[in-house]
Amino acid sequence: MILLNFNTLARIAEELNKSEALWAVGASVMLYFNGLVKKPNDIDILASEKDIEKVKNVLGNLGEMTFDGCNEGKDPYLTRYFYKYKVDDTHIDLIAGFRIKNEQGIYEMPFDEKTVASYGKANDVSIPLCSLEDWYVLYQLMEGREAKVKLIEDYLVNNGINNMELLKRTLNENLPESIKSNVEKLID
Numbered sequence: 804m805i806l807l808n809f810n811t812l813a814r815i816a817e818e819l820n821k822s823e824a825l826w827a828v829g830a831s832v833m834l835y836f837n838g839l840v841k842k843p844n845d846i847d848i849l850a851s852e853k854d855i856e857k858v859k860n861v862l863g864n865l866g867e868m869t870f871d872g873c874n875e876g877k878d879p880y881l882t883r884y885f886y887k888y889k890v891d892d893t894h895i896d897l898i899a900g901f902r903i904k905n906e907q908g909i910y911e912m913p914f915d916e917k918t919v920a921s922y923g924k925a926n927d928v929s930i931p932l933c934s935l936e937d938w939y940v941l942y943q944l945m946e947g948r949e950a951k952v953k954l955i956e957d958y959l960v961n962n963g964i965n966n967m968e969l970l971k972r973t974l975n976e977n978l979p980e981s982i983k984s985n986v987e988k989l990i991d
Contacts, residue, residue, distance in 0.1 A: 807832065807843045811893040813926035815846070818861045820929060824854035827919045829898075829933035829941075836923035836932055839954045845894040849933060851914055855884050855899045862897060866890030879904040879944070903944040908977030910944060912937055920965055935959060936969040939989075943982045959989060 812832070819826050828836075831843035850858040862868070870887035883900025901912040912918075920934035939955045942948040964970065970986050978986075 807835075807845065808891055808893050809925045811891045812846060812930065813928040815848075815862070815865060815890060815895070816925060816928045816930045818865060819848075819858060822854075822857045822861050824857040824861075825851040825914075825916065825919075826854065826858055827931040827933045828923075829938055830896075832923075832930075833932045833935070833938060834951070834954065836921075836930070837935060837958065839958060845896065847896045847898065849901060849912075849914055849918070850884075850897065850899045852883065852899045855897075858897060858899075859886065862886075862888045862890065862895060866895075869894075881909055901941070903941070905944055905977065905979050907979055910940075910977050912941060913972060913976075917966065917969060920969075934966055934969050936964060936966055937973075939970075940973050940978070940982060940986065943985065944978075956985075956989070964989065 827849055828846060829849050830847035831840055832846055834840040835843045848858065866888050868886055869889050872885035881902040881904055882898055883902065884898065886897040888895040888897060903910050918933055918937060919931045921932050923930040923932055935955050935958060939952065939959065942951045942955065967990055970990050973986055974983055
């Protein structure tokens with residue numbers, strides 16, 4: 804398994820920042836920058852739907868697209884835009900319109916300026932990071948992510964919630980009652 808190359812991450816971030824697209828890193832890299840995992844394996848980039856072409860162009864100029872998953876969503880993932888890229892030896896998932904089907908309907912992760920919760924640094928390049936609050940909800944919707952849910956929940960309980968609004972807005976979305984209950988416990 805090839806681990807994340809931070810030089811590649813810095814190069815990607817530098818070019819994406821120049822493009823002025825709204826984007827952020829989620830999943831294991833976000834967890835890494837928050838001190839919750841030691842070794843991220845790949846890069847998950849979330850982008851706004853209006854900026855997806857900008858982000859695709861940047862990644863296409865830096866590496867190669869290895870998968871075009873648009874219109875091929877597989878239950879429970881019904882994401883509008885999903886692509887895989889390889890830049891150097893680093894695998895990248897590009898996601899916009901992140902949607903997950905569940906028993907209450909389809910949950911779509913809101914992605915806007917509020918989603919960018921903080922910034923990390925790689926080789927002095929600013930890396931926008933998705934919020935732990937958003938991924939707390941997303942990971943609960945994904946099979947086999949219980950350990951990551953627990954990591955984030957423990958972190959939020961022990962360190963405080965950075966953006967209560969992000970959690971509150973999820974309560975109005977199509978989510979199972981068990982997830983809404985977990986969110987409500989956190990914000991009480």
